[in-house]
Amino acid sequence: MVINTVLSLMACNYPPEKLTVYLSDDGWSDLTFYALLEASHFSKHWIPFCKKFSIEPRSPAAYFSSITNSVDDHLSKSKKFLSIKKLFEEMEHRINTAMKLGRISNEIKAQHKGFSEWDSGSSPRDHQTIVQILIDGRDQEAIDIEGSQLPSLIYLSREKRPEHHHNFKAGAMNSLIRVSANISNGSVILNVDCDMYSNNSESVRDALCFLMDEKEGQEIAFVQYPQCFINITKNDIYASSLRVEFPGLDGYGGPLYVGTGCFHRRETLCGKKYMKGYKFEFIEGFKRKEGSVSELEESSKFLANCVYEKGTQWGNEMGLKYGCAVEDVITGLAIQCRGWKSVFFNPTRQGFMGLPPTTLSQTLVQHKRWAEGDLQILLSKHGPLIHGFGKMKLGQQMGYHVYLLWAPSCFVFLYYLVVPPLYLLNGVSLFPKVSSPWFLPFAYVIVTVNYYSMVEFLQCGGTILAWWNEQRIWLFKRTTSYLFGFIDTIFKLVGFSKSAFDITVKVTELDVSQRYEQEIMEFGSPSPMFTILATLAMLHIFSLIWVFKWLFSSSFKGLALEALFLQVVMVSVMVLINLPVYHSMFFRKDKGRMPASVTIKATLFALLLCAMFYY
């Protein structure tokens, strides 16, 4: 995947002599280095091919798979196409062979001096910095098969030592910022996650249009593209498409920085404050550094060493901020608090595409990290209300809080999910009667909120079923991810545990991905999150069964139903929302069903709750 990220960016429509692509490898893997070396060779064929035929997307894997989907493309029959496809497949094959072998053969090692770097380190958590310039764009001989200049390509694996905290992605980004300043010092930095690729070769130029705009460009710090995903199923069972996101915030000073698909000015990322009359020195800002490849490599190394940041503002006022699970959001917020604006740009041909989480637990874990990070910001002195006071628009501050309040909102939802069904058991009414005028505000809020969210969702191109699925995932996230996110943040605050970056898993097994394609929800492993979901689901079904029993019993009074109407509706809707959970608990036989241990535990918990309440 990462090779496709790199190649799609190298092939973008921008003068290659002004383009430098850096790959940060926090995994310290010679296999990644080898793949990048292969990509550097392949780029000599790939870039001219892309430019000649103006193809999109320029990630080879994405391009070739899009072609097989539409066979009648005349280009696909041409000789050039077949030969480049063959080259790509051969490269893939060589990389896969090396991956299967699990190490780099001596034959390959002889291809590049860089492999010797892996002789001295000991493990991904304990090794020296590696900087390797694979393509030096200044070199007259760094040309593709048509004789055009190639963009520079650089591999970086920053130093890691067990006694130094590496600060996850923020640490990696800060090393990249310094190393790139030493080698190419471009004034605009694009940051793309390793699981994404550039889907639109014009993105660089488009973003520069905003940053260089004579009237308003001066105050813009970054241009954020939305996170778009390939491989989303028709009705998006895990609601990963993030369909309805930032257009609203854009009107209030700009969207959040979400860590990928984002163009930053180098200066603003390094702590520069906005001042009126600021002029962006674009041309002069760009000067390639002097020095031979090995000199540049040597001088870059210490910039990516563990001790470099000691006693500096890096991780604080400089670069991405440390200590927050959403380093991107807190960094973007700090930039906006320094007076800068940002821009949300969502062209028809999407800018960047990535992989969404494809199982329920991946989704829930990812959201736990986000909710946790957002709560950390809320509780910190960098929060938009206090720190952003007077620097941000009220609408923007409120926009941030939609995210920052994710974690604490879990309690509201837990309350509404636990208390009404329990009270239903002994017939206690919690909401106004249908005939009472106080019923109207409730009905109004319920109807408009859902109607509005559905219309907005459909306008953004979703299906009704996808909207329904999204409601379910919201419910799941609120009762599990946000709850755990809240608890973890509070524990960290009082010093019980340390922060971690739970990386979103990208490799899945075949049967798991088949179930994903068929939109069957994946449970599979026993997790406390699933126990909560299943317990709530059981609670609702018990409550509903109780209602039925009571409806058909002799003591039934129509009047009581009027008083309990809203509760009955709520419980029924929850049972409908939870259908996939019941299905996974009682009807499925595949490996992705709810583990029996969870089913038993949940049923017992739910029964216990009901019993406690009923007696």
Ligand SMILES: O=c1ccn([C@@H]2O[C@H](COP(=O)(O)OP(=O)(O)O[C@H]3O[C@H](CO)[C@@H](O)[C@H](O)[C@H]3O)[C@@H](O)[C@H]2O)c(=O)[nH]1
């Ligand atoms: O120690 C680390 C951990 C992560 N990463 C990189 O960080 C990126 C994002 O990680 P991923 O596992 O893909 O997380 P996601 O949940 O998909 O990330 C989303 O959420 C993050 C904040 O939580 C943002 O930083 C990301 O840009 C955004 O895509 C990847 O390129 C990783 O290689 C590192 O370089 N070093």
Ligand SMILES: [Mn+2]
């Ligand atoms: Mn990701």
